[in-house]
Amino acid sequence: MQTNTAARALGEADHVRQAFETSSTQTKEVSSDMTDEALFGRVKQRLKAQVGADVYTSWFGRLKLHSFSKSVVRLSVPTTFLKSWITNRYLDLITSIFQAEEPGILKVEILVRSASRNPRPVSAETSPQATEAAPVATPSASRQSASREIGKIATFPTAAASPRPSAAAPLFGSPLDSRFTFDTYVEGPSNRVALAAARTIAEAGAGAVRFNPLFIHSGVGLGKTHLLQAIANAAVSSARAPRVVYLTAEYFMWRFATAIRDNNALTLKDSLRNIDLLIIDDMQFLQGKMIQNEFCHLLNTLLDSAKQVVVAADRAPWELESLDPRVRSRLQGGVAIEMESPDYEMRFEMLKRRLEAAQQEDASLDIPVEILSHVARNVANSGRELEGAFNQLLFRRSFEPSLSIERVDELLAHLVGTGEAKRVRIEDIQRIVARHYNVSRQELVSNRRTRVVVKPRQIAMYLAKTLTPRSFPEIGRRFGGRDHTTVLHAVRKIEDLISGDSKLCHEVELLKRLINENNA
Numbered sequence: 001m002q003t004n005t006a007a008r009a010l011g012e013a014d015h016v017r018q019a020f021e022t023s024s025t026q027t028k029e030v031s032s033d034m035t036d037e038a039l040f041g042r043v044k045q046r047l048k049a050q051v052g053a054d055v056y057t058s059w060f061g062r063l064k065l066h067s068f069s070k071s072v073v074r075l076s077v078p079t080t081f082l083k084s085w086i087t088n089r090y091l092d093l094i095t096s097i098f099q100a101e102e103p104g105i106l107k108v109e110i111l112v113r114s115a116s117r118n119p120r121p122v123s124a125e126t127s128p129q130a131t132e133a134a135p136v137a138t139p140s141a142s143r144q145s146a147s148r149e150i151g152k153i154a155t156f157p158t159a160a161a162s163p164r165p166s167a168a169a170p171l172f173g174s175p176l177d178s179r180f181t182f183d184t185y186v187e188g189p190s191n192r193v194a195l196a197a198a199r200t201i202a203e204a205g206a207g208a209v210r211f212n213p214l215f216i217h218s219g220v221g222l223g224k225t226h227l228l229q230a231i232a233n234a235a236v237s238s239a240r241a242p243r244v245v246y247l248t249a250e251y252f253m254w255r256f257a258t259a260i261r262d263n264n265a266l267t268l269k270d271s272l273r274n275i276d277l278l279i280i281d282d283m284q285f286l287q288g289k290m291i292q293n294e295f296c297h298l299l300n301t302l303l304d305s306a307k308q309v310v311v312a313a314d315r316a317p318w319e320l321e322s323l324d325p326r327v328r329s330r331l332q333g334g335v336a337i338e339m340e341s342p343d344y345e346m347r348f349e350m351l352k353r354r355l356e357a358a359q360q361e362d363a364s365l366d367i368p369v370e371i372l373s374h375v376a377r378n379v380a381n382s383g384r385e386l387e388g389a390f391n392q393l394l395f396r397r398s399f400e401p402s403l404s405i406e407r408v409d410e411l412l413a414h415l416v417g418t419g420e421a422k423r424v425r426i427e428d429i430q431r432i433v434a435r436h437y438n439v440s441r442q443e444l445v446s447n448r449r450t451r452v453v454v455k456p457r458q459i460a461m462y463l464a465k466t467l468t469p470r471s472f473p474e475i476g477r478r479f480g481g482r483d484h485t486t487v488l489h490a491v492r493k494i495e496d497l498i499s500g501d502s503k504l505c506h507e508v509e510l511l512k513r514l515i516n517e518n519n520a
């Protein structure tokens, strides 16, 4: 019985399995005489012919070829939103076009450009040896380096960074990084509620379920993994010794696909049902009908037997459109908490703590407080960028002992450039759209429902979603306290209109240009 199920599952989960076997799969090599760009050019032509010029311009105009290795093609786009939009709606089509052009291609991946351009710098704190000691078989390094997982040291060890394993380990799953604890987590207004919920769960005894599931969401690099691992680290080292499993969604998929292939899915399912605390990171990456089905069963079993589940993703549960509706609905049944960007005080504190940790290993290390403060003021996007800035400074100071503020600016220009000052702001979008349609910004965020205001408002919401990393609820708040479903509706409506109305499509493209120029 298990064999039959597994055989069926194997067929359905094939794409997942293949994704994780890039290094060992015997696949036909892509012909060497074919230039990658030429192939990509042909794929774009076919794609345009299939979806029409307007849709193509709206969604694929900024699609670029990132890399081409054996059977995997990686494409890049500038925003997470575009990535998820294209992945959810067009990835199958793009894959089939690539395969029609070149049958050796097994998989197409979409990456977010900024993440692939700025891999996390090698930390002074990481040891190269540790990268050799991956505790479990892992997906190929090439997949990791190309994915948004860059810098996620606590999940899959990569060549760029590796975790410091915890002394206490969870049952199985992704390794925990011992540095990701509540003690090293900086608290502030943007994460206070999430942190309180996380502490409560880590401290609760078995069965003392409070918020179930707890769903934490935020933009990239804002501390979700750190918080999730802090829960796991605290729980596994507590006297109660609950059975804890921490997994990224990708690791969950890989474990399942491997278990199905090896005919031991039942054992895996049994071991997962017998736990006290399940923590899943990067939920947005859970794919595949069969795998989602298995996840749904697991979720139901754990929730129904009052076992705690904690999930994190880069967006709210109701925005996880690629998820099976049953999974989404169970995830929505708990408590969802959004974390926002850290403020200056939090950023300064994060840098200070990093310096203190580095000084414990080398007391001679020092970075003047005015430089820390300057960096905290200017590198404003995320904890990950701050970490990159800090490592850069530490590295530089070993051979440039007296760094001036100007030199710091020079060294960190790439990070400052992506900071809040240069990021597209919702206020600018509202101002530019309002001016274009001859309405006031106040009207855009007001309750007025006349046609002359509704359409520009919907366009502004659509642009806010496509040009900024803000979530639907956050955009709703910035548009006069509207509900997230109103924003979702506006984005869908404008997308539909654009695909059938070339005049509107040009208008929106023009607005995008104006906003980007304003921001240049």
Ligand SMILES: Nc1ncnc2c1ncn2[C@@H]1O[C@H](COP(=O)(O)OP(=O)(O)OP(=O)(O)O)[C@@H](O)[C@H]1O
Binding pocket: 148, 151, 152, 184, 185, 186, 187, 191, 218, 219, 220, 221, 222, 223, 224, 225, 226, 227, 282, 314, 342, 350, 382, 383, 384, 387
């Ligand atoms: N509040 C915080 N206190 C201390 N460190 C933080 C905090 N927030 C983020 N960081 C640090 O920033 C880096 C990135 O954080 P983390 O990987 O947890 O982000 P994430 O939200 O999971 O990112 P992604 O969306 O890419 O999965 C980590 O080194 C983490 O320790």
